[in-house]
Amino acid sequence: MDFSLSKEQENFEKEIEEFCRKECSDVDIAQLEETGTNPEDIERKLVEKGWYGLVFPVEYGGLGQRFFDLGLLLEGLFRGGYPYPGRFQITMLNAMNLFRNGSEEQKKEILPKVIQGELTMSISVTEPNAGSDIASMITKAIPKDGGFSINGQKVYSSGAAGENNIIVLGARTDPTKPRHKGLTIFLVPSRTKGIEFRRLESLGRRIGGLYEVFLEDVWVPKENILGALNNGWSVMTNGFNEERAIVSAGYLGFAERIFNDILQIIRTRSINNKMLGSYPSIVQKVAEFATEVQAAKLITYRSLVTVDEGKPAIEEVSQSKLYCSELVKRLGDFGMEVAGGSGYLMNSMVQWYFRESKIVTIGAGSSQIMRTIAGAALGLKSK
Numbered sequence: 001m002d003f004s005l006s007k008e009q010e011n012f013e014k015e016i017e018e019f020c021r022k023e024c025s026d027v028d029i030a031q032l033e034e035t036g037t038n039p040e041d042i043e044r045k046l047v048e049k050g051w052y053g054l055v056f057p058v059e060y061g062g063l064g065q066r067f068f069d070l071g072l073l074l075e076g077l078f079r080g081g082y083p084y085p086g087r088f089q090i091t092m093l094n095a096m097n098l099f100r101n102g103s104e105e106q107k108k109e110i111l112p113k114v115i116q117g118e119l120t121m122s123i124s125v126t127e128p129n130a131g132s133d134i135a136s137m138i139t140k141a142i143p144k145d146g147g148f149s150i151n152g153q154k155v156y157s158s159g160a161a162g163e164n165n166i167i168v169l170g171a172r173t174d175p176t177k178p179r180h181k182g183l184t185i186f187l188v189p190s191r192t193k194g195i196e197f198r199r200l201e202s203l204g205r206r207i208g209g210l211y212e213v214f215l216e217d218v219w220v221p222k223e224n225i226l227g228a229l230n231n232g233w234s235v236m237t238n239g240f241n242e243e244r245a246i247v248s249a250g251y252l253g254f255a256e257r258i259f260n261d262i263l264q265i266i267r268t269r270s271i272n273n274k275m276l277g278s279y280p281s282i283v284q285k286v287a288e289f290a291t292e293v294q295a296a297k298l299i300t301y302r303s304l305v306t307v308d309e310g311k312p313a314i315e316e317v318s319q320s321k322l323y324c325s326e327l328v329k330r331l332g333d334f335g336m337e338v339a340g341g342s343g344y345l346m347n348s349m350v351q352w353y354f355r356e357s358k359i360v361t362i363g364a365g366s367s368q369i370m371r372t373i374a375g376a377a378l379g380l381k382s383k
């Protein structure tokens with residue numbers, strides 16, 4: 001498999017690097033976390049670049065580039081300092097779902113607005129008793145006045161309360177069918193009557209806000225169904241490989257960023273008149289992490305290429321999601337170790353990396369689930 005970048009892709013990487021140097025160098029993480037907002041200046045610049053439309057066809061206002069290029073973009077943005085995971089990644093994952101499963105009308109209506117920065121997207125499928133086992137969701141949608149009335153509660157919805165946000169929301173539409181069969185996905189504008197958001201106090205993921213979503217008689221027209229009625233399971237899962245390959249690229253970029261900052265710390269911190277980076281125990285560990293970051297790059301590129309080629313990619317993607325997320329988590333820990341007391345202060349980036357690194361092995365399919373899938377790809381059934 002050939003992972004070498006074309007001349008255009010090399011130039012694209014340089015362009016992303018330059019973008020981050022210019023736009024992301026003085027992001028005030030603490031302020032964004034406190035207010036639960038996004039870095040609007042950077043988001044506007046991403047729109048101006050056309051990057052919200054990178055992989056969408058020209059007919060919707062996109063740039064029509066390859067899926068692999070979106071991986072390069074996410075890797076480069078997170079490596080360069082765009083605050084992880086940001087509205088960009090969350091919106092991209094949901095807009096790609098819309099592109100896969102939406103009707104032509106929905107695509108024509110929503111995608112150009114996403115690309116122009118007029119709409120954002122988020123997902124609300126998790127409920128207090130339906131996380132990894134998402135098919136257990138109990139939020140209900142019943143037919144009413146030519147549409148559906150939705151009642152229930154969602155939890156851990158990243159960025160759901162944004163003003164011009166479309167929530168990709170799961171609900172049970174036929175309780176008589178087996179669990180996976182009676183579900184439907186709806187496109188629900190965040191300002192629809194009957195929706196209430198409550199911001200959650202969380203360890204990380206404070207940028208853009210993490211929310212509980214309460215739905216009381218929330219009415220949406222039937223045209224807002226994404227995919228078909230009672231086909232929600234397929235709509236949620238038919239893009240898992242694409243989504244997890246993209247998420248892996250984001251973890252890769254985040255891992256590179258944490259690693260580069262660790263290098264910076266050990267090259268500049270002197271203890272007993274000796275650079276921290278000359279202590280053998282540190283050198284050994286850093287060299288190991290450097291190797292792992294390169295391995296993460298290859299395993300992620302393998303996923304992106306396989307998905308780009310339209311192949312199943314189950315083994316490739318479960319392994320890259322597992323490997324990259326676990327690497328981010330370990331780098332988050334190591335950053336705290338090498339920074340010593342200074343990493344413990346809330347004004348240090350290292351504590352932010354540490355906090356953000358704690359969710360990556362849980363969200364988008366936990367490490368346990370990725371191991372189960374990777375095992376099944378080898379013909380090993382977990383019972």
Ligand SMILES: Cc1cc2nc3c(=O)[nH]c(=O)nc-3n(C[C@H](O)[C@H](O)[C@H](O)COP(=O)(O)OP(=O)(O)OC[C@H]3O[C@@H](n4cnc5c(N)ncnc54)[C@H](O)[C@@H]3O)c2cc1C
Nearest residue numbers: 123124125126131132133156157158205359363364366368
């Ligand atoms: C910061 C954050 C942001 C999130 N953003 C969103 C969002 O935007 N939209 C959304 O809908 N959801 C979101 N989630 C929810 C996230 O997807 C769930 O937390 C995740 O699916 C796990 O579900 P759970 O928390 O209920 O844990 P549980 O499902 O209760 O899992 C608990 C533990 O059991 C393990 N486990 C579960 N099932 C198995 C199994 N079959 N085999 C082995 N081990 C298993 C898990 O790996 C985990 O370690 C977010 C969560 C967090 C914390």
